[in-house]
Amino acid sequence: MLPERIEDAFLEAAEVDGLGVGFWLGPGRIDHWTYRKLATEATAFAAGLQSRGIRPGQRVALVLSTGPEFYIAWFGCILAGAVPTALYPPARLGRVAEWRTRTAQMLSTSSSVMVVTEPRLYAFLGAPVAEADPEHGCTDVATLVELGRDQQLQTGHSGELAAVQFSSGSTGKPKPVALSHSNMLSNARSILSRLPGDPSKHHGVSWLPLYHDMGLIGCLLAALVGKTQITMLRPEHFVANPVSWLQAISETRATVSVAPNFAFGLTEKRVRDSQLENLDLSSWSVAMCGAEPVHPDTLDRFVSKFAPCGFRREAITPVYGLAEATLAVSFSPVATAPRWTVFEREALESNRQAIAADQGLRVASLGTPLDCQIEIRNEAGCKLPEQKVGAIHLRGPGVMLGYLDQPKETSKAIDPEGWLNTGDVGFLYQGELYLCGRAKDLVIIRGRNHDPAFIEQGLEGVEGVREGCSAAFAVLPEEADTEAIVVVAERHKNSTVDNDLLRANCLEAIQEATSLKVHDVQLVEPGTLPRTSSGKIRRSTTRQLYLSSQLSAPERANLRLVVREQARGYFHHTLRRLRGPARKSA
Known part of the structure; x- marks a missing residue:
């Protein structure tokens, strides 16, 4: 059972x-933890939570x-009957002020008590905790483990709610997605059902952050449920040194690994030819690509570069999912070359119809549905035919x-019959799903719908522009009677191309790829x-920052910034502790 x-x-x-799980420390160095050892520590953590007054x-x-x-804390919460809510650490120090604000909002929105x-x-x-003021404050994993080491764990069933995952917030504030035990386990099993053979015979490698649904459910939980060995890398280590991802796959003879489109592009660009001879990717049979729009050109370049290492085109497996569906929604067939279909641009943009063309x-x-039904609907909510x-x-x-605790937002997203409006735009063709983009991001010019991702793709290959680092949107220029397209693109830090020339190259590339005239290209750091x-x-x-002329480069991360932020944080932690006794005495 x-x-x-x-x-x-x-x-x-x-x-x-x-x-168990292996934590990658570098070539030839893996810190392996069995689930048995993790369970011992997680049980102590859970008892520590209960002794601090955390209730189911x-x-x-x-x-x-x-x-x-992370494993100890996340599963420890589950064992205690508490509801783990994974939030992201400060990854970009230059944007730490924005992170503080968002973290405080998420702590409040989730009603986290610790x-x-x-x-x-x-x-x-320090600052987010002081602002959100959770009842039981802020502590670390080791403290709770030691606190609960000799304590008796009480049965902590918490009911249907298992965990809270925040949506990405690409078109607004991140929303707290409430997931049940059934949601998470059934989705993990659906993912495993698409792997060839016995899941326990596979070996996974992942650098995906565990606060993200693809990392948490698609990697951590799926590996656990499938009794699959998995090796984990830290996301920051992958970004700093993309070859580490491939080294881990090569050394562990991994069969499964998943990443967003940008990671395949970053790896193709950053891995040097001299590093290829030490990589053997012949075991990698399922290379899932999802979490953001899949660009065929990016994956074609990846296949070409790493074919000499044994990587096969048939391994590429585009997928689609979102947090509100737990994670996975559709999968391409494994061990089959990905399907790139050419459609008439005019028909897609003017008639919103997918017509195959040369x-x-x-x-x-993005393949066929996993254990779910998919419908494409018009604005009136009526089902549309294929294409x-x-x-x-x-x-x-x-x-x-x-x-979580947002019934009005929930009723907007899920109808009485249980149908979820994903907020994404796409179509079905020959029974398979194709994604255009987010509904809220559509660029509408003279009655024609343009998907920004397709506009941004026009910049791929432009020398001096960072791949995957551009945003297209519509604005209404002064004294104009219709909206126009604007593109903001990050220039490469090592680019020597003059700004005016680079801007002209961008305009030309987009027009050549899309036949669209762009009103402005703004280059940023x-x-x-x-x-x-x-x-x-x-x-x-x-778009808001562009219109208010507030697009600015992040503060340069250095020792002074780190010291300043830590001093600010300790001040807020101290202030909160001093306020605690005052609140109790009052």
Whole structure:
């Protein structure tokens, strides 16, 4: 009988000798933790939570890096009956002020009663914790483990709600997605069902952040449920040195690894030819690509570069999913070359119809539904036939319970029959799903709908522009009677191309790729474009900053900035502790 709750699946995995997680420390160095050892520590953590007064059903925010501590804390919350809410650590120090604001908002929105972090991040959380003022303050994993080491863990079932995952917030504020045990376990099993053969015979590698649904459910939980060995890298290590991802796959003979489109592009560009001879990617049979629009050109370049290392085109597996559906919605068939279909651009933009053609726009098929139904609907909510572009709706066991404590927002997203409006635009062609983009991001010019991702693709290959670092949107220029297209693009830090020439090259590239005339291309410094916690560019926020002339490069990260932020954080932690006794005495 399959476990119905996550704690049961965790404890079942802990019974398997040797099964666990490897944490990548570098070539030839892996810190391996069995689930049995993790379960021992997680049980102590859970008892520590209970001794601090955490009750079943209460939310506990986790601000942790990838490592054993995340596993201990996340599963420890589950064992205690608490609801883990994973938040992202401060990844971009130059944007730490924005991170403080967002973190405080998420702590308040989730009604978290405690924040659990690690010593190196404690100071950064001073201001958010002071603002949100969780009942049980902020502590670290080791403190709770030691507190609960000799305590008896009480049964902590918390009911249906298992965890809270925040949506990426690419078109607005991140929303708290409430997920049940059934949501998460069924979605993990659906993912495993698409792998060839016995899941336990596979080996995974992931650098995806564990606060993101693809990292948490698609990697951490799927590996646990499938009793699959997995090796984890820290996201920051991958970004700093992309070859580490491939080294881990090569050394562990991994068969499965997943990443967003940008990661395949970054790796193709940053891995040197001299490093290829030490890589053997012949074991990598399932290379899932999702979490953001899939660009065929990017993946074609990746295949070409790493074919000499044994990487096969058939391994590329485009997928589609979103937090509100737990994670996975559709998968391309594994062990089959990805399907890039060419559609008439004019028909897509003017008639919102997908007509296959010899020339036009190449779009990636995202495969067929996983354990769910998919419908494409028009603005009136009526089902559209195949090849018509509309809003993607879905229904199935992965659809969230709702947005946490937000019934109005939930009713807007999920209709009475259980259909979720994903907020994405796409179409079905020959039974397979194709994605155009986010409905709120559509650029409408003279009655024609332009998907910004397709406009931004026109900049791929332009020397001096960072790949995947541009945002297209519409504005109404002064004294104009119709909106026009603006593109903001980050220039490469090492580019020697003159700004005027680079701008002209961008205009020409977009017009050549799309036949569209762009009103303005604004070039900005690397890191300027606002992003979500998962790295997606926030186009609507970029548009607001452009219109208010507030697009500015992030503050340069240096020792002075770190010391300043830590001092600020310790001040707020101290102030909050001093206020505590005063509140109690009052």
